[in-house]
Structures are given as structure tokens and as C-alpha cells.
Amino acid sequence: MQTEGRIARFVINPEGSVDGLVLDNDTLVRFPPHMGAQVVGSFKVGAPIKVMGMRSAGSDLRAAQLSSPDGSVRLADQPPAQDGDRPAPPPPPATRGAGLVKLAVSGEVARMTTAPRGEPDGVMLRDGTVIKLTPPGAQQFTALLKPGSKVEAQGYGSQNQYGKALQATAFGASGKLRPLYNPQAN
Numbered sequence: 001m002q003t004e005g006r007i008a009r010f011v012i013n014p015e016g017s018v019d020g021l022v023l024d025n026d027t028l029v030r031f032p033p034h035m036g037a038q039v040v041g042s043f044k045v046g047a048p049i050k051v052m053g054m055r056s057a058g059s060d061l062r063a064a065q066l067s068s069p070d071g072s073v074r075l076a077d078q079p080p081a082q083d084g085d086r087p088a089p090p091p092p093p094a095t096r097g098a099g100l101v102k103l104a105v106s107g108e109v110a111r112m113t114t115a116p117r118g119e120p121d122g123v124m125l126r127d128g129t130v131i132k133l134t135p136p137g138a139q140q141f142t143a144l145l146k147p148g149s150k151v152e153a154q155g156y157g158s159q160n161q162y163g164k165a166l167q168a169t170a171f172g173a174s175g176k177l178r179p180l181y182n183p184q185a186n
Helices: 033-042 135-139
Strands: 002-012 018-023 028-030 048-055 061-067 074-076 101-114 120-125 130-132 150-160 163-173 176-179
Touching: 002 163, 018 033, 018 048, 033 061, 033 074, 101 130, 101 163, 120 135, 130 150, 150 176
Parallel strands: 028 061, 130 163
Antiparallel strands: 002 018, 002 048, 018 028, 048 061, 061 074, 101 120, 101 150, 120 130, 150 163, 163 176
């Protein structure tokens, strides 16, 4: 599938890496976080862009290639460089999440986000904030994952020049926040 449009905003994940963008026609385009630096270095908000990829089981477009309409810029999903045949090691457990900060957000749902198999895994608010839930956690809130719902969340994530995103530890309708982990602790 191919689509074109202008970049309305970039989208980040809770770790702060750009892993998507929204086009002016409201298409959410996802790509691996390792492509984020290349994408923001090659395109700016408002720039025209052509996307080739596949629709995920949800409604997101998974990009295989991003290019300028004239073809002068062309980025393809290439796995990050690896040392020989061995994949790069994950960060040490003690450093995972080290840069995350506690965040509290609220707003109106613009769209539901989905995991690779199409199951709901969070929402994007009208201001572009991404609230990630686990797919089982999202199943508890199906009525709130619809556009127009007023929600709030607390959790850990990142905020930078490209946006705000968090992994929710509590989620719910405005004024009705529910813990997602160890709910008996309340």
C-alpha cells in the first residue's frame, strides 16, 4: 500500500524515541524506533512525504519505505547494525528505563493504538500524547479507547520536542483513575 501526505506530527514511544508520524490526512504511520533519528533528520513537520508499507491488523500503516515525493530522500527499514551474526545485546537490566520520568496526563482520545497483531494497546490524545497500555490492560477499558472519550493516565515515560508518551500504571475516565498493576494495593 502507498499513501502520501504532509507530516502533521511525529510520535514517540515511552522511551522517547520517534517511532511514528501522523499525516495531515490522519493516517498513523509506524516504523521501528531505530529509524527515528533518520526520519526526523530527513523530514520536518509540514513536509510532504510518500509512504510505502502495509496496513497492520489494526488501522496503522507499517512503513517499509519513506520518501520525498520527488524521490530525493528515500529511507528504508534496515535492521540496526550488528556485530557479525550476533544481535546487539540489550541494555543492562539496571539501566532499562533509567531515563523515564513520572508523568500524569489527561485529554480527549483521538485514536486507539494497536499492537502488531491488531489488539488495542493504548490511545493517542488530541494533543498527540501517547498512552500505552498492555493489550490485557486495554481490554479492561474498551469503552474508553474510542475517539472522543475523556481519559487520564499516570505512568512512566518521556517528553521531548517531538511529543509525550508514557506506559500507564493507572488509567481511566477523567476523575476515575484505576491502578493497572497490583489493583488490590488501593
